Amino acid sequence: MQSFLWGVDRFSTWIGKAFAWSVVALTLLIAWEVFCRYALNRPHAWVLDAQIMLYGTLFMTAGAYTLSKNGHVRGDVLYGFLQPRTQAVIDLTLYLVFFLPGVIALTWAGWVYFKESLGINEQTFSADALPLYPFKFVIPLAGALLLLQGVVEIIRCILCLKTGVWAARDGDVEEVDVEQLKAMVHVKEEDIAALERDLERQGARK
Numbered sequence: 001m002q003s004f005l006w007g008v009d010r011f012s013t014w015i016g017k018a019f020a021w022s023v024v025a026l027t028l029l030i031a032w033e034v035f036c037r038y039a040l041n042r043p044h045a046w047v048l049d050a051q052i053m054l055y056g057t058l059f060m061t062a063g064a065y066t067l068s069k070n071g072h073v074r075g076d077v078l079y080g081f082l083q084p085r086t087q088a089v090i091d092l093t094l095y096l097v098f099f100l101p102g103v104i105a106l107t108w109a110g111w112v113y114f115k116e117s118l119g120i121n122e123q124t125f126s127a128d129a130l131p132l133y134p135f136k137f138v139i140p141l142a143g144a145l146l147l148l149q150g151v152v153e154i155i156r157c158i159l160c161l162k163t164g165v166w167a168a169r170d171g172d173v174e175e176v177d178v179e180q181l182k183a184m185v186h187v188k189e190e191d192i193a194a195l196e197r198d199l200e201r202q203g204a205r206k
Helices: 002-020 022-038 047-068 084-119 133-163 178-184 189-205
Strands: none
Touching (some): 002 022, 022 047, 047 133, 084 133
16 A cells, blocks of 8 residues: 555656746746847747746646645644644544545536647737647646545555555655754754854954
8 A cells, every 4th residue: 555655646746846947938938038138129928928838837737746744734732742643633534524525526616627729720929829728638637646645645544544654755846944954964053152142242343
C-alpha cells in the first residue's frame, strides 16, 4: 500500500513540476512582449490571452502537487495539538463531505465545458484569436489529478485510524526551517544576541 501511495505522490509531483515550467514560458513571453511593445512599437493582441491561460494552467495543475505535499492552507491552531487519530477523523470527514463532492463536480463540469468548447471551436475575443478549448481541457485534467491525489489522502486517513500514525510521504524540496538551520551550523541564541549587541555598538559609534 505504501508503494501505491508514494507512486501517486510521485506522479502528482512530476505533473506539478512539469507544468511549473509554464512560469519560465510566461516570463519569457512577457519579456518578449514588453520588448516588442516599447522597443519595436509592435504589440501583439493575443499575448494577454496567452498570459492568462499560462497562469491559469499553472494554478490549476499545482493543486494535486500541493495536496501530495500536504501544503494546502489549513487553520491548524488547534489541529496541530490533536492526536493523529483525531486529525485523521477530521480530515476524513472533510474529504468525504466537502472535497469529494466538490472535486467530482469540478471534473464533471470541466469536461462538459471542454466538449462544448471543442464542438464550436471556441476562440478568445482578441483581434488575434487563440483557440480556447485546450485551456478549458486543463479544468477536467486538474480535477482528475486532484481527485486521484484525494483518494490517496483518504487512504492515508484510514491507515492512520488503524495504526495511530500518519503514513510517510514522498520527500521533496521544503522551505528552510530556521531552527534546523541553526542546529546544523551550531548557532546558539547567545551567539545571535552577542552579534546583535555588537551591531548596536557599531551603530552607536557611527
